[in-house]
Amino acid sequence: MDFSASDSHPEVRAAIRAICAGFGDVYWRRKDKEGTFPEDFYRAIADGGWLGIATPEEYGGAGLGMSGALAMLQTIAECGGGMNGGTSVKINIFGLNPVIKYGNDEQRSRIIPAIIGGKAKTCFAITEPNVGLNTTQITTRAVREGDRYVVSGAKTWISTAQEADYMLLLARTTPADQVSKPADGLSLFLTPLDRKYVEVREIDRMGRCAVDANQMFFDALPVPVTDRLGEEGKGMRYVFDSMNPERMVVAAEAVGIGRAALRKAARYANERIVFGRPIGQNQGVQHPLAHCLMELEAANLMATKAAELYDRGESCGLEANAAKYLAGEAGYRACETAVLTLGGNGFAKEFDVERYLRDIMVARIAPITSQLIASYVAERALGLPKSY
Ligand SMILES: Cc1cc2nc3c(=O)[nH]c(=O)nc-3n(C[C@H](O)[C@H](O)[C@H](O)COP(=O)(O)OP(=O)(O)OC[C@H]3O[C@@H](n4cnc5c(N)ncnc54)[C@H](O)[C@@H]3O)c2cc1C
Incomplete structure (x- = not known):
């Protein structure tokens, strides 16, 4: 390194x-x-x-x-x-x-x-309304009929589905009661998002409001067999491969948002004069900002390590999950501290830190929550019984 x-x-x-x-x-x-x-x-x-x-x-x-x-x-x-x-x-x-x-x-x-080349966009359709983080239990079905599958079911919280021309879609091709392992029987497709068969309904949400997140309803969508990636039934394993990159990307973004928040807070704390001196001269204001900076940069090192391991083809599950957890939490604290540093102005849209605070919540929830990361680390790194 x-x-x-x-x-x-x-x-x-x-x-x-x-x-x-x-x-x-x-x-x-x-x-x-x-x-x-x-x-x-x-x-x-x-x-x-x-x-x-x-x-x-x-x-x-x-x-x-x-x-x-x-x-x-x-x-x-x-x-x-x-x-x-x-x-x-x-x-x-x-x-x-x-x-x-x-x-x-x-x-x-x-x-x-x-x-x-920027000629087409895609979205990643995995999460379903009734199974949440228990992804292997998804129920959207892809039923084989000759040289195509017919997909019916529902997804939720799918980002950029309003814009997407294609979707990466995870669906069950073998019923759950006919597979030996829960992750089996799911297949991954990369197929056009044909709006004749898919209703995409935008979710009104707290933050990240410029980029849509949606419910999707599939009504007998035909998907050619040639749109299936890899082998039938192994889709969940293929998705696992994308999960680590997604976690490290979210970690990097969370650090970026946290840095932006701290930059604004530090500038404000230097310029805002109360009781005859800059508010940033008070340790009660500067120490929380300093703690946030240290936490963010430590999280960034973990994300960098995860990416390097991934690029070398080495295992990086622990590092990618740890980076996502650390950066999500550190980014959140940085944004919250920035809002508080700006006082009333932290609550005003024109100072931007409230937008950062709304946005950073995504990094604690998606693609996996902080709780589930802790459960994964407890199981995989500490050898404790699986709790989920
Ligand atoms: C803005 C946004 C964009 C998204 N974009 C996409 C996308 O593009 N594609 C996609 O497929 N998904 C997307 N998602 C979905 C996201 O990945 C899920 O919301 C996330 O995985 C959490 O699942 P859930 O919402 O169903 O939570 P649930 O599984 O319902 O969990 C709710 C709460 O219970 C906790 N919990 C559940 N089980 C346990 C347990 N065993 N132990 C401890 N705690 C537990 C969770 O940690 C969480 O706090 C997006 C979500 C958001 C908010």
Whole structure:
């Protein structure tokens, strides 16, 4: 591990910062209020060739792996994009992993150039309303009929489904009572989101309001067999492979949001004069900010380690989960502390920290909650009985 720079890929960060200079806090504040997708930002990132940052060079990408992707997404969050900025592009980055790894040549050449070229968008449809984090129990069915499957069921909280042309869809192909392990019998598809058969209903929500999150209802959606990734029944294993990249990406974004919040809080604490001196001269104000900075940077090291392990093809489950947990919690404390540092102004939209605080909640909930990460770590790293 190279500790010579506090943040990896400085050249990526500088280039993304240059793009983000045209999309500052005022832009994201407006987009969040309007609740409209940041298409011009997405287009700037796509036109710069950045959607292929983690895609191997043999498939037309930059081949910078997850460590490159983390640098990019962290910078977007840090420049004021919060969760809106990253989510408008990130599913098109880590969502391609199962296609690269488990797709065939025809699927790769059909999908990857369109996604990384910014000509098509995708979403990742896994979560279901009645099973929550118990993902192996999902009930959306894909029933084989000749050379196609017919999909019926419902998903919830699916990000960017309003925008997506394609979806990565996890569905049950063998009934749960006919498989020996709960993770068996689920298959992963990359297929067009055909709105004739899929109703997409946006969820009104607390934060990340520029990028949609949705309920989806599937009514006999036909999916060609050629849209199935890998083998039938092994989809959950393929999804597991994408889970670690998603966790580390969210960790990097959470650190980025936390840094943005601390930057605003420190500037405010230096400038705001109360009782004849800057409020930041009081240790009661500066120590919480200093604690937040230390926690954030420690979480960032864990995310960096997770990405490096992943890019070397090594196991990184503990590190990716730990990074997501640490960064989600540290980011939350940083945003909360920033709001409190700004006093009444922390509650005002024009100072942005309240938006960061609303956004950072996503990093504690999705794609897995802090509780379930603790349960996983207790089981896998400490050898305690499985509790979920
Ligand atoms: C903004 C946003 C965007 C999202 N985008 C996507 C997306 O693009 N695609 C997608 O598939 N999903 C997406 N999700 C869904 C997200 O991954 C889930 O919300 C998350 O996994 C939690 O599942 P749940 O909401 O069903 O919670 P539940 O499983 O209902 O859990 C509720 C609470 O109970 C706790 N809990 C449950 N079981 C246990 C246990 N055994 N021990 C301890 N605590 C427990 C949980 O930690 C949590 O606090 C998104 C969610 C949000 C909020």
